[in-house]
Every structure is written in structure tokens, then in C-alpha cells.
Amino acid sequence: GAVVSQHPSWVICKSGTSVKIECRSLDFQATTMFWYRQFPKQSLMLMATSNEGSKATYEQGVEKDKFLINHASLTLSTLTVTSAHPEDSSFYICSARQGGEKLFFGSGTQLSVL
Amino acid sequence: AQSVTQLDSHVSVSEGTPVLLRCNYSSSYSPSLFWYVQHPNKGLQLLLKYTSAATLVKGINGFEAEFKKSETSFHLTKPSAHMSDAAEYFCAAHLGGSQGNLIFGKGTKLSVKP
Numbered sequence: 001g002a003v004v005s006q007h008p009s010w011v012i013c014k015s016g017t018s019v020k021i022e023c024r025s026l027d028f029q030a031t032t033m034f035w036y037r038q039f040p041k042q043s044l045m046l047m048a049t050s051n052e053g054s055k056a057t058y059e060q061g062v063e064k065d066k067f068l069i070n071h072a073s074l075t076l077s078t079l080t081v082t083s084a085h086p087e088d089s090s091f092y093i094c095s096a097r098q099g100g101e102k103l104f105f106g107s108g109t110q111l112s113v114l
Numbered sequence: 115a116q117s118v119t120q121l122d123s124h125v126s127v128s129e130g131t132p133v134l135l136r137c138n139y140s141s142s143y144s145p146s147l148f149w150y151v152q153h154p155n156k157g158l159q160l161l162l163k164y165t166s167a168a169t170l171v172k173g174i175n176g177f178e179a180e181f182k183k184s185e186t187s188f189h190l191t192k193p194s195a196h197m198s199d200a201a202e203y204f205c206a207a208h209l210g211g212s213q214g215n216l217i218f219g220k221g222t223k224l225s226v227k228p
Contacts, residue, residue: 036226091216
């Protein structure tokens with residue numbers, strides 16, 4: 001079956017630094033990728049929808065300059081958390097759509113900002 | 115190992131008949147459990163969640179789910195299906211532990227026949 005690889009699975013960084021998270025569709029072309037954020041014991045929050053070759057569509061309340069999303073190819077989307085602060089510590093997960101229907105999830109990235 | 119299992123990849127019902135989408139989890143911890151729905155060309159939407167309060171949880175659009183610890187299940191039900199319920203449904207669990215990752219089932223596609 002289709003696989004979505006997300007890296008890193010776990011990252012610790014200092015406050016003020018930037019962190020890049022990659023989401024790759026390994027055996028299919030993903031025209032659309034979604035980025036979510038999840039706080040402990042809370043539901044996922046959709047952050048943005050990323051379409052290959054175009055600018056990401058951000059949900060209300062999500063800072064575009066804080067969370068940079070790039071979807072340069074049909075198999076790769078990246079989320080960069082710029083100038084990270086402790087309140088950005090969270091679990092980030094991506095998903096990729098195959099052929100307009102089925103959605104596949106990455107394994108997630110646990111970000112801890114010190 | 116911790117896991118979430120959705121037993122049916124595809125469920126087909128007639129409009130007006132009950133819906134049952136099954137979800138089982140495996141964990142050493144007390145989980146928080148979620149059901150999400152994904153309509154075509156859209157991201158995930160939270161239907162309902164269980165976080166150790168009432169075992170019968172009511173969600174949006176007439177859906178509800180019951181947490182049964184003895185059966186390690188969290189099946190999603192609706193008394194009467196509507197055509198607009200046709201979508202993909204994902205069960206997810208926050209299974210505890212230090213990192214708090216959210217684990218998804220593989221999804222169940224619900225088809226509703228007129």
C-alpha cells in the first residue's frame with residue numbers, strides 16, 4: 001500500500017532556531033498534502049493545505065510566516081517552523097492524498113522547543 | 115505494540131439504515147480516542163472524541179461512539195445514514211506514553227446507496 005514517510009520523528013531544538021519537517025510520498029504522487037498539529041490529548045488541528053507547485057492555503061489563525069510550507073514536487077512537502085518557541089512544541093503530522101481520494105498519514109514529528 | 119485497527123476498509127449502507135464503523139485499539143495506557151471524517155478534496159474534520167469522561171460520546175452530524183474498555187473498542191455509529199455521510203472515516207488514538215503521538219487506523223470508506 002501507499003506509504004507516507006515523515007522525518008524527523010522526534011526533534012529537540014533551542015528557542016529561536018528553525019526546524020524543518022519533511023513529508024514524502026514514497027510510491028505515489030501526492031497532488032495535495034495536509035499539515036496538522038496536535039496538542040496532547042487534543043484533536044488534530046488542520047494548519048494548511050499544500051498543493052504541488054502553488055502556495056499553501058493556511059487555516060485561520062495559523063501564521064504563514066511562522067510555519068513555512070513548501071510543496072515543490074509531487075512527492076515532497078516540507079514544513080519549517082521558523083524561530084521556534086516553547087509554545088510551538090507539539091506533535092505535527094502530515095497526510096497526502098493519492099489520486100483525489102484516499103488519504104495516507106505520515107508517522108508524525110514530536111517537536112520539543114527548549 | 116500500540117496500534118489502532120479499523121476492521122473494515124469499505125462499508126456500504128443504504129440511505130436511512132444504521133451505520134457501524136468499527137475501531138479497536140491496543141495499548142497499555144488509558145487512551146484518548148478520536149473519530150475523524152474526510153470528505154473528498156478536504157482535510158480531516160473531527161467528529162467526536164473520548165477523553166476519559168462519559169463512555170458514550172456524541173459528535174456532530176448525528177454520530178456517536180461508545181468506549182468499551184473490556185473490548186478495547188470505540189465503534190462509530192449513526193442510526194440513519196444520509197447521502198452526505200459518504201466519506202472516509204479515520205479512527206485515531208492518543209495512546210499515552212511520553213511522546214503523546216497520535217496513531218491512526220487505515221480508514222474506512224463509507225458508501226451510502228440511495
